[in-house]
Amino acid sequence: MKQKLIFTNLVGEAVDGLVAELGNPQIAVVADTNTAQFVLPLLVNDSKAVAGATVITVKSGDVNKNIDTLADLWKKLSAMEATRNTLVINLGGGVVSDMGGFAAATFKRGMRCINIPTTLLAAVDASVGGKTGINFNGLKNQIGAFSEPEAAIISTVFFNTLPQQEILSGYAEMLKHGLLENSEVLGKLLASSPVYPLLDPTRLLPLIEESVLVKSRIVENDITEVGIRKALNLGHTVGHAFESYSYERKSPIPHGYAVAWGLVVELVLSHMLLGFPSDVLHSFAGYVLANYGAHQITCDDYPALIADMRQDKKNLAPDQINFTLLENVGVPRININATPEQIGAALDIYRDLMHIA
C-alpha cells in the first residue's frame, strides 16, 4: 500500500474527505498536551470527523516517548472499545506520530492511522514512511515497527506559532533530502534562509512538497529498510549520537540541529572515504554554521559518541559502524563502514569547519 500524501492548507476538509473514503470509522485523535490545547480546537471547528472523535492526550516531549506512555495509550484505546477498524489520527509532531503510529500498529495487531503533522520536522520526516516506535533503555527508537499510515495531510497552517528553533529543526531534514536529490534542490534550499521573515509560509509549502516527495520515492522502494531506504539515514548516525549524548549530559539539543551537525560530519567522512567534493562540503558547513551555530564537542567526547554510534539500528554486526555517505550530491552509497579512527578524524575536521577551538 502506498501512503496517500495530501498537501493543503484546508486541513479540516481533507480530514473529512479521507474519513468518508475510509467508511466513516470510529476515530481516536492522539494529541499531546500542546496540540490538544492549541491545534485541536482549530480542527474541531473545521472537521466534523475530528469534532466527533475520542481524544487521547499524551504528555509532550521526546522524553515521554516511552513504554509507560505507550501502555497508557493502549489502555485508552481499550477503554474506548477501539477495534481494528478504528482510525487513529495523530495530531502533533514526530513524538505523537511515532508513538501513536506504533500504538496503532500493535493494538489488536494493527489499526489504521493518518498523520497530521503540526511541526515542519514532522511534516518533512516522521509523518511519511511508516517508521514508528518509542525510545527504550536510553536508546532512541529502539523499539518500533515499519507500519505505513493510510495518509498524511501536510500543511503550513500550524507553523505560525512554532518557535524559530522548530523551523530550523525541520529545515535540516529538508537539507538532507536536497543532498540526496540533486544540486538544484539543494541549491534552492541553501539560497533560502529558514529564518523568518526571509522564508514565508506560502513559499514554504512547495519546498516542503518537493522535499517530502524525495523521501516518499525512496521509501516506497524499500519500506523495511533493507536497502536504498538507508540513504535517508544520511547525517543520522552521527546526529543520533550527538542527540543521545546530549541527553546523557542533561543538555539536550533538538533533533534537527543534531542532524544538521551530523550531516556536516558525515559529509566530511564522505569526502574522506568516497571523494565527496570539497567545495560542496565547505559551502554546506558554512550554511550550517551560519544558521545553526556550532555544537561544541572536544576530543574527550569521542569515545562516548562512538559508543552511541555502535547502537545504531543499521549496524549489522556489533563491531562495525555503518554509515550512509555520498559520493556526490544525489549519489548516496549505503552500508559504508568506518573505523573509530576514521570517525575521530572526521570529528576533528568538523571542529575545524565549525571553528571550535
Added chain:
Amino acid sequence: MKQKLIFTNLVGEAVDGLVAELGNPQIAVVADTNTAQFVLPLLVNDSKAVAGATVITVKSGDVNKNIDTLADLWKKLSAMEATRNTLVINLGGGVVSDMGGFAAATFKRGMRCINIPTTLLAAVDASVGGKTGINFNGLKNQIGAFSEPEAAIISTVFFNTLPQQEILSGYAEMLKHGLLENSEVLGKLLASSPVYPLLDPTRLLPLIEESVLVKSRIVENDITEVGIRKALNLGHTVGHAFESYSYERKSPIPHGYAVAWGLVVELVLSHMLLGFPSDVLHSFAGYVLANYGAHQITCDDYPALIADMRQDKKNLAPDQINFTLLENVGVPRININATPEQIGAALDIYRDLMHIA
C-alpha cells in the same frame, strides 16, 4: 515471504542447516524456565548454532506473557548487542513464540526469528502464521503484530514428557483444522483418541503435518486477517471468552480445552444460523465430552462471557459480536454476527449436549 515449514525429528540438523542458509548470524535462543532446563540441553548437544547462542530465559506460563516480560526481553536483546541481523530462535510453547516473535518484530523495528515448538499446541498453531503478541490489560493477545517467522521446525521429539493435558490441548486445534478442511481429515481425527497409548508419536507427526498445512494454506492467502484467515478463529470467539473468564474466576482452563468447548458452542451457532448438519454436531460434541469432559457453566455466567466476546479482535464495531461459523465441514463463513440472545440460546444447547444440569 512464505514461512518455511520443516517436519523432522532431526531438529539439531535442521537448525544448523537453516542458520547456515541465513548466513550464520548472531543467535539469541528464547526459552522459558522449563524448556531452558529440559529441552535446551538436548538441542545444545545436537546443534552447533544453539550451542554457541546467547540464551534468554523468560518465566513460563501465559500469566507471564505480559509487558514486563516483554520489556525484559527487549533489555536482554540490547545487552547482547543484538542487531536487525540477529536471529531469534523461539524454543518453547506458544507463550515463548508469541512473545519472542513480538520482541523480534519490534526490536530495532524488526529482526528475523524461527520457531521450534516444544508442545503439540504450539506445533499446530502458534508456531505457524506470524501472529505474535502479549496479553494486556486483562485481555489475551491484545497487543501484537502480524510478523511471520523465517521458519518453523516441527517435531514430536519434545512431546514424550508432555502431560496428557497438553496433548489434548494441541489436539483441539487439530480438530478445528479438520472441521475447516473436509470430512476425511476430520474423520481421521475423530477416529483416533489423543490419549496415550492409542496415539503414538510416530503416528502423530503425519497427522500434525496435515493439520499444519491446512493452517498454512489459509494464512498465506491472508496474512493480516482481513478475510479468509478469520476462518481460523473458528471456536475461538467463545473459547477465548471461556478462557478469559476462567482466569477472572481464578480457576484457569487450558487454551486447547477452551477451544474444544468453544468449537461445540460455535457449531451449535452454525447449526442455528447456517444449517450446519445436526449429526456432525452431535458426534463432534460427543467426542469432546468423552475426551475433554464438560466445562461447567450456568446461565449466571452468560453476561460475563458475552462481555468478554465483545472484546474480540475480530469485531469491527463495539455493538457487534463477530463469529467464524461453518455451513458444513470444510465450508467456513466469516463475519457472521450473532446477538446476545442467540449466543445465550447456543450456550443453553451446549449445556444440554455436555449433560450439564
